[in-house]
Amino acid sequence: MSEKDGLRTYRAKRHFDRTSEPSGEHETREKREKSAADSSDEPAFVVQIHDASSLHFDFRLEVDGVLKSWSIPKGPSTDPHDKRLAIPTEDHPMAYRDFEGVIPHGEYGGGTVIVWDQGTYRPTSHDKRGRPVPFAQALENGHVTFEMHGEKLRGGYALTRFHGREERDGGPPKKPTWLLVRTQGPGAGHGGGTPDPRRARSARTGRTLRQVAEAPDAPTWQPKDGEHA
Ligand code: MN
Numbered sequence: 001m002s003e004k005d006g007l008r009t010y011r012a013k014r015h016f017d018r019t020s021e022p023s024g025e026h027e028t029r030e031k032r033e034k035s036a037a038d039s040s041d042e043p044a045f046v047v048q049i050h051d052a053s054s055l056h057f058d059f060r061l062e063v064d065g066v067l068k069s070w071s072i073p074k075g076p077s078t079d080p081h082d083k084r085l086a087i088p089t090e091d092h093p094m095a096y097r098d099f100e101g102v103i104p105h106g107e108y109g110g111g112t113v114i115v116w117d118q119g120t121y122r123p124t125s126h127d128k129r130g131r132p133v134p135f136a137q138a139l140e141n142g143h144v145t146f147e148m149h150g151e152k153l154r155g156g157y158a159l160t161r162f163h164g165r166e167e168r169d170g171g172p173p174k175k176p177t178w179l180l181v182r183t184q185g186p187g188a189g190h191g192g193g194t195p196d197p198r199r200a201r202s203a204r205t206g207r208t209l210r211q212v213a214e215a216p217d218a219p220t221w222q223p224k225d226g227e228h229a
Contacts, residue, residue, distance in 0.1 A: 006066060009090040013108040020101055024093020027065070042120035043135075045148065046097040047076065049197045051209050052111035057197070059180065060092055061121060061146070063136050067092040070178060076153060078182055079193030086159060086178040100204055102216040112213040114202040116195070119150030142176075145183065151203045152195075156183035 007024050016023045043062035050058050050071075057075040060067035070086035077084055100115050124145045125138035138144045142161035148154055161178050182188055201208055 007091060007093055010092055013090065015107060019103050019107050021099055021103060022093050022095035024095055027093050027095065042122055042149065044094070044097055045117075045119060045121050045150065046115060047117040047150075047153065048099070048113050049075075049116045049200060049209060050109065050111060050113050051197075051213070052103075052109050055197055057116065058089070058113075059086060060096065061135075062094065063139065065094065067094060067096055068139065070159070070180070072180060075194055075197060076157070076180055076182070077193035078153075078155075078187070078189040080182045080184050080188050081190070082182070082193055084180040086180045088176070088178065098204070100202060100207075100212060102213060112209050112216075114200070114207060114209055114212055115204045116197075116200055116202065117150040117152040118203050119148065119153070121149060122147045124156070155187040156185050157181065158183055 011023060014021060014023075045059075045061050046067070047060070048058040050056055054073065057072045059070045059072050059076065062068075069089045069092050071089050072084050072086045074082075074084055097118060098115070100113055102112050103110050105111075123132075123135040123138070124147055125133040125135065125143070127133050133141070135144060135146070139159075143158070145156065145158045147156050158181050159178050160181070161176050163174060163176055182193070198209060202212070205212075
């Protein structure tokens with residue numbers, strides 16, 4: 001996750017004539033702020049499952065008009081005892097919330113993507129005196145807490161940055177990594193807190209990775225009210 005370059009890194013990695021991923025080109029800040037205010041008072045999140053060179057979850061939180069992103073090899077857990085490694089990746093455009101499909105082989109991130117969960121989150125970071133800290137600032141400080149209001153993920157989570165041993169010991173700087181942890185509270189489970197990415201279904205279309213891989217453009221199945229993918 002580069003802090004200041006907006007979507008430049010995202011665009012530099014991709015060929016938009018070859019992948020159907022959004023370029024985010026028409027997402028002006030004004031439009032992004034307006035649409036965020038229109039749809040909900042809370043910022044959005046999306047968690048995608050990405051069957052690329054390695055199978056992983058992509059965890060993305062809306063912050064100041066872009067999706068701050070982490071790659072989580074094992075995915076989020078509902079068990080507060082699980083600490084999930086979260087590797088920062090480049091900011092993604094807001095339109096990426098809707099992306100589900102196949103990135104062509106040979107392109108950056110080539111492989112199948114499904115939207116595993118979507119919704120909004122409520123930032124809950126506070127300073128030592130109990131005053132709210134803006135989410136972007138808390139991220140720069142390396143520790144955020146938030147409450148997820150998704151279809152699958154619900155309840156409190158924390159993301160915390162840490163540095164590798166080499167850096168602490170004065171060795172060469174290592175790319176910081178983060179840990180995603182479910183905080184205690186209603187809905188926190190114990191054991192079995194991790195979805196099986198091969199069996200998991202899209203929150204948007206009900207499809208598995210395999211179904212999307214076999215027919216990326218097939219008409220999408222819409223969940224009925226109360227029906228859970
Ligand atoms: Mn990915």
